[in-house]
Amino acid sequence: MREVGAFEAKTHLSALLEAVEAGESITITRRGKPVARLVPVSExxxxxxxxxxxxxxxxxxxxxxxxxxxxxxxxxxxxxxxxx
Structure with missing residues (x-):
């Protein structure tokens, strides 16, 4: 599972959504702490x-x-x- 910072997630949301559509799960962090997870809806x-x-x-x-x-x-x- 890939981790990205909140700023990167905000800046590259479209690319992250494409990765999630392809089946990848992504954890979003703020100051190094996990705060959210993007997962395919089917999961x-x-x-x-x-x-x-x-x-x-x-x-x-x-x-x-x-x-x-x-x-x-x-x-x-x-x-x-x-x-x-």
Whole structure:
């Protein structure tokens, strides 16, 4: 499994997606720590997919409950943080 940094992943996303379509799995790191994994869709089982969807919904609920709606400033700040 190949590892790439977040900056490289952002810069070369199209090429990474082509590699994943060809069957490769890629780990994305930030400051040397794994933070995400790109895998072909066929590798994700329905139970894992359902679990991920449940976790995403729960996280969405937590964010909404604790912080209220996002402002334009919040969104721009998150965008800018991702560019570092």
């Amino acid at each position: 994700i089982g329905s139970a894992e997919r359902d679990d991920l969807l449940r976790r995403m919904a729960a996280l969405r609920g937590e964010i909404a409950a604790h912080s209220g709606p996002f402002t334009a400033e919040d969104i721009l700040s998150a965008r800018d943080e991702g560019r570092k």
